[in-house]
Amino acid sequence: MAEVPTVDESAVNGVANLDLGRAARRGYPEAVYCEGKTPEQVRSIAEMIERAWGGSADPTADVPRTLFTRCSEEHAAALREILPDAAYFTDARLAVWPATPPEPSGGLVVIACAGTSDLPVAREAMLTAEYLGRRCELVVDVGVAGLHRVLARLDLLRSARVVVVVAGMDGALPSVVAGLVAAPVVAVPTSVGYGAAFQGVAPLLSMLNSCSPGIGVVNIDNGYGGGHLAAQIAALG
Amino acid sequence: MAEVPTVDESAVNGVANLDLGRAARRGYPEAVYCEGKTPEQVRSIAEMIERAWGGSADPTADVPRTLFTRCSEEHAAALREILPDAAYFTDARLAVWPATPPEPSGGLVVIACAGTSDLPVAREAMLTAEYLGRRCELVVDVGVAGLHRVLARLDLLRSARVVVVVAGMDGALPSVVAGLVAAPVVAVPTSVGYGAAFQGVAPLLSMLNSCSPGIGVVNIDNGYGGGHLAAQIAALG
Amino acid sequence: MAEVPTVDESAVNGVANLDLGRAARRGYPEAVYCEGKTPEQVRSIAEMIERAWGGSADPTADVPRTLFTRCSEEHAAALREILPDAAYFTDARLAVWPATPPEPSGGLVVIACAGTSDLPVAREAMLTAEYLGRRCELVVDVGVAGLHRVLARLDLLRSARVVVVVAGMDGALPSVVAGLVAAPVVAVPTSVGYGAAFQGVAPLLSMLNSCSPGIGVVNIDNGYGGGHLAAQIAALG
Amino acid sequence: MAEVPTVDESAVNGVANLDLGRAARRGYPEAVYCEGKTPEQVRSIAEMIERAWGGSADPTADVPRTLFTRCSEEHAAALREILPDAAYFTDARLAVWPATPPEPSGGLVVIACAGTSDLPVAREAMLTAEYLGRRCELVVDVGVAGLHRVLARLDLLRSARVVVVVAGMDGALPSVVAGLVAAPVVAVPTSVGYGAAFQGVAPLLSMLNSCSPGIGVVNIDNGYGGGHLAAQIAALG
Amino acid sequence: MAEVPTVDESAVNGVANLDLGRAARRGYPEAVYCEGKTPEQVRSIAEMIERAWGGSADPTADVPRTLFTRCSEEHAAALREILPDAAYFTDARLAVWPATPPEPSGGLVVIACAGTSDLPVAREAMLTAEYLGRRCELVVDVGVAGLHRVLARLDLLRSARVVVVVAGMDGALPSVVAGLVAAPVVAVPTSVGYGAAFQGVAPLLSMLNSCSPGIGVVNIDNGYGGGHLAAQIAALG
Amino acid sequence: MAEVPTVDESAVNGVANLDLGRAARRGYPEAVYCEGKTPEQVRSIAEMIERAWGGSADPTADVPRTLFTRCSEEHAAALREILPDAAYFTDARLAVWPATPPEPSGGLVVIACAGTSDLPVAREAMLTAEYLGRRCELVVDVGVAGLHRVLARLDLLRSARVVVVVAGMDGALPSVVAGLVAAPVVAVPTSVGYGAAFQGVAPLLSMLNSCSPGIGVVNIDNGYGGGHLAAQIAALG
Amino acid sequence: MAEVPTVDESAVNGVANLDLGRAARRGYPEAVYCEGKTPEQVRSIAEMIERAWGGSADPTADVPRTLFTRCSEEHAAALREILPDAAYFTDARLAVWPATPPEPSGGLVVIACAGTSDLPVAREAMLTAEYLGRRCELVVDVGVAGLHRVLARLDLLRSARVVVVVAGMDGALPSVVAGLVAAPVVAVPTSVGYGAAFQGVAPLLSMLNSCSPGIGVVNIDNGYGGGHLAAQIAALG
Amino acid sequence: MAEVPTVDESAVNGVANLDLGRAARRGYPEAVYCEGKTPEQVRSIAEMIERAWGGSADPTADVPRTLFTRCSEEHAAALREILPDAAYFTDARLAVWPATPPEPSGGLVVIACAGTSDLPVAREAMLTAEYLGRRCELVVDVGVAGLHRVLARLDLLRSARVVVVVAGMDGALPSVVAGLVAAPVVAVPTSVGYGAAFQGVAPLLSMLNSCSPGIGVVNIDNGYGGGHLAAQIAALG
16 A cells, blocks of 8 residues: 655645545545535645645555545535546535545445435445445335335345445334344434434434344434445455 | 213312313213322312212213323322222223223224333223223234234234334334334334433334324323324224 | 236336335325435336336226325426326425326315414325325314314314314414314424424424324324325225 | 611521512512522521511511422421421422411412313412412313313403413413413413423423414423512503 | 404405404404415405405504514515505514504503614514504613623613513523513513524523513514513503 | 244243344344333243243253343342343343353454443443353543543554444543544443433434544443444454 | 723614723623624624724724624625725634734633634634734644544643634544643534534533533634633633 | 552552543543442542552642542542541532642632522532632622622622633523623533423523623533633633
8 A cells, every 4th residue: 555644744734634544544544524615625635635645656556545525516526626537426425536446355235225315325325335345235215114125135135244224214224124134234314304303313313222233323314434334344254 | 871060060179170071072081190190189080070970870881981091009099099999000000980991892903012111001002992992902022123023913903993003212113014004003102212212202203204104193101192092093983 | 906016117227116015005005205306216206107007097097196295396397207197286295196086985084274374284184185085174274372263163173084183383273173073183283483383393292292182193294194194094994 | 668688688608698679679579499409508598587577567568478489398397497487388389488478469360270280380370479469360170172161261361460371281271361361371381291291391382382472481380480470460550 | 443354254265264353352463474374375365354454444543453474575565465555674574554553552661682683573572562552662782791781771671561671692681681670571582693592592491491580481583472472461451 | 053932932921022033033132121121021031031942951052142131130030030040240230041151253342431430331231242252351441531541552442343432421432442443333322421411412422423434323321232233243253 | 992982872873782891891892793683784883883993093002803703795895894904704704803913912822623624613713812812823633533633733732821622523622632731621612514413512512521621612613702711711821 | 749650550440540640741630420430439449549649748738639529428438438538528529538628829719609509519619629729719699680799799700810600590690790700701500490491401501602702611510620620720810
């Protein structure tokens, strides 16, 4: 892997202070959280990344993939001024550079998503896990209102090293899935719903109080966090 | 049915003002909510009921059953000083006079309960529906962590005119049940759980946000309300 | 009724997984929740529905009505590219295909609405119940601040098999109505109000804590859920 | 009226700092909030009151009534060691010295209470208003589940200068009463109820969001505050 | 006063059901809450009002003032198509017809407002009280951060029959004012502030928990409710 | 492993419905949640377990360990009437039968605990993971107020396959630990603290919003859930 | 210092009531909170300030700096119509007149900020402290996910008289910093984050519950308040 | 000062891990938070402290005072088995060893307390600041309901280097005090109050939203934290 820049090299104009050593220290690179940053700040960070890793002989092999999460189209445009071949996934609001995922290793990550409206978060989780080096399968629209849908995918779910379950509204799917598989479940509540869903509080509480043990919960709409945790769990097959 | 006492006859010592006409008006008698009342106040109310209905020639046939809900042992003792043959169900904290349920009519009410700890609330729902004149079946400990348990009772669930589902923690069972049956579901969240269950808020929110339509929710731990609503739904149309 | 498509036929481009068997299983068809879906996704779902049911000889008689809830004008436009004769109700944000409601059966559903601002939710409830096969009557602007208004409609309310009460602000109307009728009440809190109404929390809590038993509560602004539950209650026993 | 002690005379052992001038300044005497005070502290305060007002020639005529609110039996016992003829009302947890209320003046205060369990708070409101110099009438157990009960008392309610409405659970009664009378309504939510009543939050929110204007709300279970405000409203203009 | 239209005359196209008898019954006319209504609905209501009261010989003397609260400019424009001489106060989002306030009677209402940002709510309170027939004085920007400001207005405050205190943020002003005057205080919390002010929850809670008795609280930003209650309190006894 | 009893064999007197197949299906046995159960119900469940597994020739090798969580001393006494050699850990409120943990397999689980007051929850997590077959190390009292304490244990933390971090109050420790290790972190918030800790809400929110990715959160005080999830993650070394 | 205008001179058109004596009384001038004010109102206030202080011979030496907080570009434009040389900082939404900070005195204020997205709030704190007369240093992007970043700045942090720590999300940084320095810490939670961050509630609670003593917390996003408090603490070196 | 024990010396039986270096590092010693610890654990910690510091020649001069906060009588008894001359303050639930406070240095700390019921928290703050080396004055029962009380102490308040204001209920006192003094204010909300005070949430929010800048808030009932912060602020006169 390319050499880690020093701390001084990591400073970005009094604006940011990238943790470029994280890939070496933790095995997974830092992600840049774009929300609340100006496009100019994202561009400055991109310049810094370009300086730090750009000179590598073979970037796709060695360079840690830097993820830009909650990245709007404006952020992505600013980023691509500096790193024009960065990948950008509109639905997941995720940008990545270098654009190619690493060769997959470890166990299978299955992402199951309760409804179509939860898909952007599920996609963010899947892409994150892929860019962190895992093989992924996505199962869509298998909410518990029609239980036969998730039961039809039981074989795939049981073949996973970890299952990421993404659900809004009642957040009931992780309880059902965790009761059926041996693998740990990462539950990602979403803000899908209205009224007493309270922007994701209802599924968050359901997941925290699941009657099925073996569920680790991440923040509402935090597909990135769910995919990251899953990648770590599945690091060993 | 026995004649309804006048409003003046309903006054209890400046303490209560029984709605004795409710059975005639709504078809279901008033219940006395005991929590927050002193045993003395419950005794005064019992005296008043005794005065109002006690002279009926054949009480078990005609007299509306008065339910005393959230009735502690102290309340029950005070009640039985006046109405010694009242029934008292310790687990459901429910007292009833006259003690025999009416002849059942209407459709079947099935009460399904997610865990053993939810049983007191489920029992309150079942007894309420029985005393309001419905035939009931109770299905215990069929939480979604072991889905085979509820699937094994599908025939019974599908034979009901209404299903009352009682659950704490993640409150996921009503969503699963409502997705499997044609009948309406009455969901009763319980305070079973701890931490982020927030004394029943978590299952309450799950139930309100169910991805399966056809669920009416009542207050946390409100077995009485759930049973009452179910009895009305399962009444002859 | 037309034959139910198989599960494989139900898959929509890795985007959705329609529960086309729900009408057969539950007696009521699936609804498509549009919020959070792109117009393109709604169009794909419409194509799938068109494929599944479009070939029926006499669609209006046999085909289950698919409801599209919380359907914006953009969603409706995308839907009508595929199913041009779908009905769309702007105020209730509801689209339906086929556009004609089924022949009514079962008991009468009365929808009572506390204020004019609650009307869109009340209309969603009424349309849902009608498309699920019930006869409906709507009573408007009978809030408890002028009690004579609801008392003037008592005969109609007492003729219902179920009353749907829609109210925001203090949410007091269901308590008053449930105290006057024998039928079960479905309470729909709305987000009408401001400040400490907390987008519908105030009426939601009022309804859950009603001093009148016999009320089943659905989510805030969930006219669809209220109408669905009412249709089930008012079905033939 | 007896002379107001100076500020230095008002100091109680570094423990309290009585606002003995309040009766002169506001027309209503200070109340001592006992919760969180030790019995010893209440005794010290009583000694101070005894010193300040005790020497008056004719205490019942001149001396402001000091109320001790949320006063437990232990507090009352400590108080009576110093002021043995203080009145103590167990249900309302209220002690008063001197024990006789002043001659009533101003308009009529009617206190209406939704259920028997709300009675202690209603009694605290009534006693407070009486000790602040108003004539009061108490109407018990007129909750909206049996609307005929409150309608039967309409004449009395309409004769009031101000109506204090005390209710827990759904807190619907103030909306109904305020819609029927010209007088202002003081609404006192109580912690009666359970589950989603959240110790009085549900009725508090109902009252704040009443669809009937003309309601001023006080804290949950704050019978003292409700009675005080009512006494001020019903004072001679 | 002009004759009250019958209930049938009060129906507005299945859209509203005006409580035209409220002025006769309560002494104060109904207000039309515009939020959540379409401009078309407001226009229909205006037509109905025009029909009901328009034929009076001398409208300014006899006809109850109908207030249109939370009335946007669009609502006001629709209203004025029918009632072109209605008054409209942009800052207070209030429209009134007929435009002239009645001759003042009763006691003085003083409205005190903590900061300039609270002014729109204070103005709504003042205008409401004026149109309900009271004389009003407005005191601006006297928050407790500079205590000398409110102390400088003590004479005016003490001359009031009722003081309306409007405050956001810490909501401390009503406690201070109520401690200084004999009159009852109507406290109106506002949504002025940010962060942990939670859109007015912070001042609402302060006011409900005031250490000074004699405060009745209305909903957040509810200047109308505060002015209405004040007008009732300051009416002739 | 011993044969799994049939569903009918799993029924416990209409009281419970043990999921005895869970060990076969998920690899981990069911746990009995004792809170809200009577000692009699726990005894009945113990009898059923005794019947199901008691006849095994060599229980310690084959029989799944049944955990009894949130098990009071009364529950434990009832349990031991039937299974006298069950282990009971007072601090963790955990009982287990058979009493010996299985031979450890998989990777190392390190449990780090912020303060001494968090110890009972940390112990519950450790014991759970041990009884589910993992090797564990416990690190005590390494809260971030004295950062040197956690830094001193970095080698141990980095040798873990998964780290369980148990913390109350500010819940800051998981963020710090997750930033230092490659392994996934299971965060267990505790109810240690007071005031604005809101019985564990503060650390729960901190953990859900950690700026360090790679954290899965379980319910407040849910040491069992944390240990279970960790055991699943560390199943493969 | 210039003479303080009298109270009458401080009145602004019945719109505001500037506390011009605050600099004399408290040592720090009043700030004008612009949110919720119209640009016209801000202009009126500027005119008043111009009248009060404008005639000073040497404004930069004597005149208290008036801060305009949460000042939008529209507000700033209106302000500059009257005071054209006022400073305006877009990122911090802060305007100041006169534009030059006073000569620094007292101890050093260090502002540490967890992430780049927290920078606007950190800048508001720093500018406020500078305009109140302190010397400041800003440390950016030192969140606990990469602990080496804050440890690298320990010398600077330890040289401060007070440290202002600005953080969103988990709000863990103040706990870590306070554990490392002798100086008091002012913690400013920000609304950076999403989902269960609840617009800053999560870091607010973390900071209030810090396991490190010596932290005073201000409102969410209240950079002004944090800077003001820090300036007061560091008034003496 | 006595030599700081090594980390290994600080370990307490796998139960605690004292931060004995804190006095050297931060200038203030660690406090032992007793809530949630068993008396046995407190005894073990006392033994460790005795070992670490007990051999000092002149303990009162050199040894950092260890505070034991939220220390029940049981905890105190266990502590005194090992350190019999520790001081214990029942009202403040605080134990300290060595028992004598250090010689005061720095500026004056004034603690102002709104009501008698807030006194235990105020005392905890005062004792903490005294044991951390500051001179303190306590001002009792100066709530804003009788404003003259706090105005009478203005000279003392203005002589302080820092003012700690302790208040429950409406939490209005810090706003008033901060508006009157130049010194920074440390605000300590208390759980005094009931109903919508929500165990201290109401004053906490008031204090966070104060219209007077210059207030740092600590946790509800956190007298220790308030005193600690004040001691740090007043470290320099």
